[in-house]
Amino acid sequence: xxxxxTPELQxxxxxxxxxxxxxATPASDDASAVKVGHTRxxxxxxxxxxxxxRVPADEAVRTVVRGLVSEAGLEQSDLPPELARLAGYSKxxxxxxxxxxxxxxxxxxxxxxxxxxxxxxxxxxxxAQVGLLGDESGRLKFVKWESAGxxxxxxxxxxxxxxxxxxxxxxxxxxxxxxxxxxxxSETTVSAAAEGVTIGGTIVDVQEGSxxxxxxxxxDCTRVLSGGRCAEHGAVEGEFDLRIKAVVDDGSRSINAxxxxxxxxxxxxxxxxxxxxxxMDALDTGVVVDALIERVLGQPCRLTGPxxxxxxxxxxxxxxxxxxxLSSDQxxxxxxxxxxxxRMLAQEINASTHTFQESEEERAPVLSLSPTGVAVxxxxxxxxxTEARDVGSSTEYWRGRxxxxxxxxxxxxxxxxxxxxxxxxxxxxxxxxxxxxxxxPYEAGDRVNVAIEPESIVTVDEGVREAWLTEAVDQTRARxxxxxxxxxxxxxxxxxxxxxxGPIEEAATEAATELGLKDSSPSGRSEGPSR
Numbered sequence: 001x002x003x004x005x006t007p008e009l010q011x012x013x014x015x016x017x018x019x020x021x022x023x024a025t026p027a028s029d030d031a032s033a034v035k036v037g038h039t040r041x042x043x044x045x046x047x048x049x050x051x052x053x054r055v056p057a058d059e060a061v062r063t064v065v066r067g068l069v070s071e072a073g074l075e076q077s078d079l080p081p082e083l084a085r086l087a088g089y090s091k092x093x094x095x096x097x098x099x100x101x102x103x104x105x106x107x108x109x110x111x112x113x114x115x116x117x118x119x120x121x122x123x124x125x126x127x128a129q130v131g132l133l134g135d136e137s138g139r140l141k142f143v144k145w146e147s148a149g150x151x152x153x154x155x156x157x158x159x160x161x162x163x164x165x166x167x168x169x170x171x172x173x174x175x176x177x178x179x180x181x182x183x184x185x186s187e188t189t190v191s192a193a194a195e196g197v198t199i200g201g202t203i204v205d206v207q208e209g210s211x212x213x214x215x216x217x218x219x220d221c222t223r224v225l226s227g228g229r230c231a232e233h234g235a236v237e238g239e240f241d242l243r244i245k246a247v248v249d250d251g252s253r254s255i256n257a258x259x260x261x262x263x264x265x266x267x268x269x270x271x272x273x274x275x276x277x278x279x280m281d282a283l284d285t286g287v288v289v290d291a292l293i294e295r296v297l298g299q300p301c302r303l304t305g306p307x308x309x310x311x312x313x314x315x316x317x318x319x320x321x322x323x324x325x326l327s328s329d330q331x332x333x334x335x336x337x338x339x340x341x342x343r344m345l346a347q348e349i350n351a352s353t354h355t356f357q358e359s360e361e362e363r364a365p366v367l368s369l370s371p372t373g374v375a376v377x378x379x380x381x382x383x384x385x386t387e388a389r390d391v392g393s394s395t396e397y398w399r400g401r402x403x404x405x406x407x408x409x410x411x412x413x414x415x416x417x418x419x420x421x422x423x424x425x426x427x428x429x430x431x432x433x434x435x436x437x438x439x440x441p442y443e444a445g446d447r448v449n450v451a452i453e454p455e456s457i458v459t460v461d462e463g464v465r466e467a468w469l470t471e472a473v474d475q476t477r478a479r480x481x482x483x484x485x486x487x488x489x490x491x492x493x494x495x496x497x498x499x500x501x502g503p504i505e506e507a508a509t510e511a512a513t514e515l516g517l518k519d520s521s522p523s524g525r526s527e528g529p530s531r
């Protein structure tokens with residue numbers, strides 16, 4: 001038996017074995033038994049190998065059961081109902097269309113008529129095609145597995161899909177095209193619903209290419225100039241434009257977003273005219289980027305717009321807390337490979353002393369393991385900066401003391417973080433600041449302390465601090481709930497830290513009480529600050 005088989009796969013192997021035994025052991029004297037010829041351990045091994053190759057558990061079960069049925073020389077009509085369901089044969093031949101917007105449950109066999117809206121590059125050899133399907137009600141991500149042997153789908157074409165399976169991950173639904181699926185061109189064309197989507201997150205990075213830029217003035221050409229040249233039209237006198245290329249993050253994943261001049265003004269309060277005047281006074285367009293960073297970093301916002309290529313294009317923006325997040329499947333092409341920026345209270349940050357790497361690759365990131373069992377690379381904290389001073393011996397090395405909740409977190413900035421060091425040199429105390437940075441455990445005598453190496457640090461107002469604290473409470477409670485349910489790294493966290501997350505629960509309760517949240521219990525879901 002495989003040493004890596006999870007309890008879930010063991011349960012599935014036991015279920016398969018039980019139903020195969022029903023065939024192998026006839027219920028009556030005149031029934032003929034069928035020799036299956038595989039033990040439960042062998043079935044576990046087959047499942048294990050498929051899952052190790054990133055095949056979803058449900059598809060692995062279907063593949064294994066179909067293989068066993070074929071090896072035993074059985075027909076579909078020979079199978080008991082439950083075994084037929086496991087093999088994906090239980091769906092009838094009658095086509096019963098379901099609209100994509102009505103998908104609200106996982107592991108359901110459905111039929112749809114949908115347009116192939118977009119195709120993306122598969123990230124696994126086990127996936128033949130991946131992208132977006134759309135109908136008049138909405139859009140959903142789809143995955144077509146290589147093992148299914150289905151025809152190639154063409155972007156822009158409409159198909160009838162029979163016997164596809166719904167799936168769900170962290171609240172996001174998708175559909176899977178498997179070996180039981182039938183795909184045929186549709187006689188009628190379906191137009192997918194409009195691609196705009198409303199999302200919510202926090203701006204955690206302003207990237208290169210932001211600020212005042214110049215575009216080619218030629219008709220129908222909007223290329224950004226490089227060194228005063230357009231890639232198509234050569235040297236031209238460019239026209240100014242204003243934009244923000246940002247990373248927007250909700251604590252679970254992040255996307256690349258572009259704010260045009262109008263959206264940039266809405267989120268930052270800086271107009272095109274003001275930006276041009278600012279750059280002219282300083283004889284440097286870099287001051288515009290600095291101003292944008294100061295105005296938008298750490299700001300929660302609600303955004304509406306389409307996904308085009310690898311970017312979410314912001315058409316409309318509203319600053320402030322929102323119930324929206326980045327869970328929509330329409331965002332998948334814009335999702336970055338960047339580690340999510342966690343919202344964590346000081347108690348959890350300071351306790352995350354154990355580090356690890358997920359692979360042996362030279363550039364694999366060093367991650368911290370939190371006591372609640374999540375991998376942490378970056379964090380976003382917003383709190384009161386109460387102290388900033390030079391603690392270096394031979395060179396300047398500045399330390400900031402920030403209360404992220406009811407306990408302080410320390411940030412350190414030296415010559416390799418010049419912007420952050422300059423901020424701490426000039427910072428007023430006390431003041432509210434937002435920090436995006438990486439956790440850096442370090443040895444101090446006989447113990448390990450944790451600090452933040454800041455990538456960005458800016459001054460914010462009390463509203464941003466309150467919005468962050470609400471998010472941190474909500475996400476801390478979610479991590480605690482996952483830990484108690486035995487999520488992936490819960491056992492490792494319990495081994496390294498002893499399993500006592502009481503101080504983190506107390507910190508979340510204390511912060512919730514401060515905010516006046518309606519439910520301040522450690523396991524409750526926050527409902528936003530009272531007004």
